[in-house]
Amino acid sequence: MKILFILSLLLLFSCSQKEPVDMILVNGNILTLSPQTPKAETVVIKKDRILFVGKNSELKRFNIANAKIIDLKGKTVIPGFIDAHAHLLSLGNSLKNISLSRIKAWDDAVSLLENAVKKAQPGDWITGRGWHQEKWESAPKQNIKGFPIHKSVSKISPDNPIILKHASGHAIFVNAKAMQIAGINSKTKSPAGGEIIKDKQGNPTGVLLETAMDLVYQPYQKYLNTLSPGEQKRIKSAELQAAMQHSLENGVTTFSDAGSFFNEIDLFKEFAGQDKLDIRLWVMVSSEESLSDALLQKYKMIGFGNNHLTVRAIKQYADGALGSRGAWMLQPYSDMPSTSGFNVTPLDSIRRTAQFAYKNGYQLCTHAIGDRANREMLDIYQDVLKGDTSRRWRIEHAQHLSLDDIERFAPLGIIASMQTVHCTSDGPWVPVRIGNKRAEEGAYVWQKLLQSGTHFANGTDCPVEQLSPIENFYAAVTRRLPDSTQFYPRQVLSREEVLKSLTIWNAYAGFEEDIKGSIEVGKLADFVVLSQDILTVPENEILKTKVLSTIVGGEVKYEDKD
Ligand SMILES: [Zn+2]
Secondary structure (H helix, E strand, O other): OHHHHHHHHHHHHHHHHOEEOOEEEEOOEEEOOOOOOOEEOEEEEEOOEEEEEEOHHHHHHEEOOOOEEEEOOOOEEEEOEEEEEEOHHHHHHHHHOEEOOOOOOHHHHHHHHHHHHHHOOOOOOEEEEEEOHHHOOOOOOOEEOOEEOOHHHHHHOOOOOEEEEEOOOOEEEEOHHHHHHHOOOOOOOOOOOEEEEEOOOOOEEEEEEEHHHHHHHHHHHHHHHHOOHHHHHHHHHHHHHHHHHHHHHOOEEEEEEEEEOHHHHHHHHHHHHOOOOOOEEEEEEOOOOOOOHHHHHHHOEEEHHHHOEEEEEEEEEOEOOOOOOOOOOOOOEOOEOOOOOOEOOOHHHHHHHHHHHHHOOOEEEEEEOOHHHHHHHHHHHHHHHOOOOOOOOEEEEOOEOOHHHHOOHHHHOOEEEEOHHHHHHHHHHHHHHHHHHHHHHHEOOHHHHHHOOOOEEEOOOOOOOOOOHHHHHHHHHHOEOOOOOEOOHHHOOOHHHHHHHOOHHHHHOOOOOOOOOOOOOOOEOOEEEEOOOOOOOOHHHHHHOOEEEEEEOOEEEEEOOO
C-alpha cells in the first residue's frame, strides 16, 4: 500500500514535471522540409507554435492530458501551403459572381448571363470573370481577333450593364448598355496603354484591353459608390470570408495577396484584430493607390493580429498579359508582327514608386511578363537598389526572359515570383504568340533561373488559375499540357524543389522564413494533411491528391468530410 502510494506520488510528480502541450500529430509521414530531419512521425504543438518534431517514441516527455491528439494513420503532413501570388478579394468576388473559367464556348457564357439578367433589377451591374477565348472548343461565331462580339449579350441584357473580366485580368468584355454609360462609341479613341477593339466599320466590339478597361470601371465604381458604406462592407466581408474558406479547402494557410487597396487592408486589419482571419495574409499595396511616406508608414504591418496580417510590399504593373498581346516584348509578336505589346505604367512612375518602396522599407513586386518589361524592371531595380541585395524585391511572373537577362536576377538579389501552372495552362498557344525559339529559350525557364542562383517563388495567380497548390505542383514537375505533351521539359523542377517552391521559398519571398514554410521547432503550427505522399506517388496520380485537413496556428480549420 505504502509503495503504491509512493509510486503514484512519483507518477504525479513526473507528470507535473512534463511540459503540458495542446496538440499532437502522431503516426504520420511528416515531410518537414528541415534539412537536418527531413522526415518525422510526430509533431507536438503548444499554443500556435511547434514545440517538438520527432519520433512517436519520444512523446513520453510531454504531458498530453489536455492535448488534442490526431492519429494520422500514416498519412502525409507537409507545411501549410503558401501561395506567393494570388488575388484574395478577386477570388472572393469570383466565388460570389458568375464564373466563366470552365465554359467550353461563348454560347455557354451567354446562357449563364441570361439567367443572371432574369434575377437582376433594371440598372444593376452584372459582373463575371474567368473567360478565355483560347480555352474554348470553338471560336465564337462572330469574333474579332478571336474575341467575342457584344451583340449576342447586348440583346439579352438591354437594361443591365455587364462586365466580364478576362481570365488574365488584362481585358474585359462589356455589353452595349455598359458602353453607353461609359460613353464609348465609334468615335472614342483608345487611351494610351490600352485598346478599344473595333470592327471593320469602326464600331467597338465590347472588348477593352488594359487601360481601356478604366473607361467602364470608372462608371462601375461610381455605381458601387452609390451603395451605402454598410452595404459595400457587407459585400467585401462576404468575399473575404468566401476566399478564406476556399483557401483552407485547398490547404493554403498563407495567402500572398497581389494587390489590395488601403480600404481593403482596413477590412483585413479589422478581421485580424477580432481574431477572425482564418488564414494568414501577406499583402501588397495596390499599384493604383497614391502613395506617401505617411501612408506607407501607417499601413506597414508585420505579423499584426498574432501573425495573421503583414503589409510590407507594393504592387506595380509594367505590362499586360501574353494572351491579349499586352506583354511588352523586345521583338514583335510572331502571330501579329505589327505589335510588341506595351508598357502600362510609365517607367518614370515605377521608378518613383521604387524609390518610395526603398525609403520606407517595403518590398517592390512588379508584374512583368514580356522580356522587354522584365529587362526594364531589372534596370530600374538595379539603379534604385544600388547594390543592396537585402531587400528581396520581386518580379511577378518573370514569364518571358531574354537570354541576356536570366542571370541578372541572382546577383541583384531579385526574386522571380512565378506561377508554374500558367506554363501548362497557357503553353498550347505560347509558341503561337512568340514562336518556338523564344518559347524554348526564355519561357517559364525555372531551371535556368534556379541554376543561376535565383530565389524562386511560386503562386497560382488565382482567380486567373484555380487556387490549387496540387495542380501547381503537377504543372511544375511535369510541364504537361492538356493534351499530355510536355512544354520544353528540360525546365521541369524536381518534386522536392516544387514542394519548397510552395512553402519555404515563398516564406523567404515575404521575409517570413523564420516563422513559416517548414515543420521545425519554434515555427507557427501551420500544416496540411494530404491523402497521399506527393513526393512518391506515380506522376499520373498526383492530381488525385486530396487535402484532408488544414491546421493553422495549431487549430484544425478545415476537415474533408467525405
Ligand atoms: Zn496576378
